[in-house]
Amino acid sequence: MSDFASTEQRLAVTCRRYPDFPRRPATLVRLIKHIHKLLHDDANLTLKPYGLNHPQYNLLMMLYGSASGTMSPSELADAAGEKSANITRLTNELCEKGLIARSGSADDRRKIELSLTSQGQALLESLLPDICTLLAKQGRHLTVSEQSQLEKLLKKFLSGLAD
Amino acid sequence: MSDFASTEQRLAVTCRRYPDFPRRPATLVRLIKHIHKLLHDDANLTLKPYGLNHPQYNLLMMLYGSASGTMSPSELADAAGEKSANITRLTNELCEKGLIARSGSADDRRKIELSLTSQGQALLESLLPDICTLLAKQGRHLTVSEQSQLEKLLKKFLSGLAD
DNA sequence: TATATATATTATATAAATGTACTATTTTTG
DNA sequence: CAAAAATAGTACATTTATATAATATATATA
Numbered sequence: 001m002s003d004f005a006s007t008e009q010r011l012a013v014t015c016r017r018y019p020d021f022p023r024r025p026a027t028l029v030r031l032i033k034h035i036h037k038l039l040h041d042d043a044n045l046t047l048k049p050y051g052l053n054h055p056q057y058n059l060l061m062m063l064y065g066s067a068s069g070t071m072s073p074s075e076l077a078d079a080a081g082e083k084s085a086n087i088t089r090l091t092n093e094l095c096e097k098g099l100i101a102r103s104g105s106a107d108d109r110r111k112i113e114l115s116l117t118s119q120g121q122a123l124l125e126s127l128l129p130d131i132c133t134l135l136a137k138q139g140r141h142l143t144v145s146e147q148s149q150l151e152k153l154l155k156k157f158l159s160g161l162a163d
Numbered sequence: 164m165s166d167f168a169s170t171e172q173r174l175a176v177t178c179r180r181y182p183d184f185p186r187r188p189a190t191l192v193r194l195i196k197h198i199h200k201l202l203h204d205d206a207n208l209t210l211k212p213y214g215l216n217h218p219q220y221n222l223l224m225m226l227y228g229s230a231s232g233t234m235s236p237s238e239l240a241d242a243a244g245e246k247s248a249n250i251t252r253l254t255n256e257l258c259e260k261g262l263i264a265r266s267g268s269a270d271d272r273r274k275i276e277l278s279l280t281s282q283g284q285a286l287l288e289s290l291l292p293d294i295c296t297l298l299a300k301q302g303r304h305l306t307v308s309e310q311s312q313l314e315k316l317l318k319k320f321l322s323g324l325a326d
Numbered sequence: 327t328a329t330a331t332a333t334a335t336t337a338t339a340t341a342a343a344t345g346t347a348c349t350a351t352t353t354t355t356g
Numbered sequence: 357c358a359a360a361a362a363t364a365g366t367a368c369a370t371t372t373a374t375a376t377a378a379t380a381t382a383t384a385t386a
Contacts, residue, residue, distance in 0.1 A: 004321060006242065010228030017227065018288070020295055024310045025302030029202055031317040036199040037244045038324040039192055053372090064180065065173030073334060079169065081200045083374060088335060110333040110382045125181070132183055139188030141323030146316060147187045153305070153313040154194040158167060160304030161201040218342080237364065249343060251366060273351050273364050 004034060028157070039138065046134050050127045051097075055082065057131075059090055060099065060124050063116045070113040072105070099123060167197060191320070202301065209297050213290045214260075218245065220294075222253055223262065223287050226279045233276040235268070262286060 007030050015021050043054045052060075062079045063071060071079065077087040091114060094100045099120035105111035116124070139147060170193050178184050206217045215223075225242040226234060234242065240250040254277060257263045262283030268274035279287070302310060 004318065009230070010225060010242070012228075013230055014224065014228040018291055021291070022295055022298040022302065024307065024314070025298040027314055028302065028310060028317070029298065031314065031321065032195060032199055032202060034244060035317065035321050035324065036195055038321070039195060042324070055372090061177065062173060065175075065177040067172070067176055074332090079173070081197065084334080085336095085375075086373060089373085108333085108382075112334065128181055128184070132185055135185040135188040135192065138324055139185065139191065139320070141319050142316070144187065146319065147191060150313070150316040150320065151187070151190055151194065153309060153316065154191070154198065155167065156304050156309065157302070157313060158194065158198050158201070161198065161205070161301055216341090235364080236366095246344060247365075248345075248367090252342080271352075271364090275365075 004031065007034070042134060042138070043131075046130050047127065050123065052123075052127075055080070055086075055090055056094060057127075059087075059094060060116065060120060063100065063114065064121070064124055070115045072111045072113060076114060094120070167194065170197070205297060205301070206294075209293050210290065213286060215286075215290075218243070218249075218253055219257060220290075222250075222257060223279065223283060226263065226277065227284070227287055233278045235274045235276060239277060257283070 008027070011021075011023055011026060011030070014026075015023050040054055043057065047053060047057050058080045059076060059082075062076055063069070073087050073091060074084060076082075076091070077084045080087075082090065091100060091102070095102060098117055100114050101117050103113050103115070105113050142150065171190070174184075174186055174190060174193070177189075178186050203217055206220070210216060210220050221243045222239060222245075225239055226232070236250050236254060237247060239245075239254070240247045243250075245253065254263060254265070258265060261280055263277050264280050266276050266278070268276050305313065
């Protein structure tokens with residue numbers, strides 16, 4: 001068990017010392033932080049044998065899931081939640097490995113189109129079985145209906161975050 | 164609205180290209196990543212006027228919530244989900260600002276005890292109103308019962324992550 | 327056309343996070 | 357008791373991430 005009990009203990013003390021502290025939202029925030037860290041570390045562990053880290057994998061998956069097969073750097077930054085300065089570095093790394101390709105856009109020549117190379121797609125599909133196993137394992141304590149319910153509640157929570 | 168719709172669109176394409184992809188858990192993972200980022204950025208924005216960043220604030224809050232008022236660096240690392248190497252840097256920063264204090268432990272002389280200074284406690288209590296406002300705002304789209312339900316499901320999800 | 331806006335990149339500095347190796351102290355155990 | 361093992365902490369190097377400003381180019385618009 002991931003020891004969230006000690007976190008709850010600390011929240012109890014905090015509320016005793018500062019009664020206005022909004023315990024429920026604070027608990028949610030700490031749970032999400034805690035879960036995020038575990039997910040991130042797990043993913044990095046799974047990806048390491050393939051020479052990728054989590055952000056790089058994410059970029060590849062954004063491209064894999066794009067309808068057209070291409071995305072501009074700014075679209076990619078938006079999709080992956082990375083700052084644009086980071087995208088240049090990350091896409092450079094992926095280009096150097098031959099996993100993605102850059103090409104100028106025909107309709108707007110300010111833009112660059114990024115796409116998976118066949119090598120990138122092959123790498124992705126070689127590691128997807130491991131990722132699928134990981135994802136299935138991560139969700140294993142929840143029934144399908146609980147997963148749906150959780151998804152619904154998280155979306156509602158998310159809707160309150162976007163000013 | 165935080166545009167999660169485009170993420171779902173990409174997941175749909177991904178599942179079409181790779182039918183074994185576990186869509187539900189993957190959706191949960193991406194939601195959590197997305198939410199975590201917004202929470203993290205929001206917190207940093209709120210804390211900036213006080214000269215703190217999110218990790219530093221977290222450390223102060225761990226101490227504020229500790230029953231004894233002191234924690235060893237390794238306890239703090241564990242509580243805050245930071246690697247021990249990071250804790251040295253962060254606690255140095257907080258020490259230099261006079262917000263926390265170091266002192267040797269009496270019972271185990273390998274240990275060091277970290278505690279909030281009165282200055283640290285004062286800073287914390289000066290910013291807590293803003294944090295409380297933020298937390299309340301972040302949870303505003305969920306009823307109390309939905310918050311409880313979400314908390315319950317997140318804990319169950321978490322229980323599946325700790326190998 | 328002149329001006330403003332959008333896109334991408336580069337350069338630079340800084341901050342944040344991690345990994346590894348090392349020291350000191352305490353505890354274990356042979 | 358002495359040697360080995362465990363624990364806690366730190367120091368250093370490296371990697372990763374962010375912030376900012378500057379540049380180049382393309383597009384939009386007044």
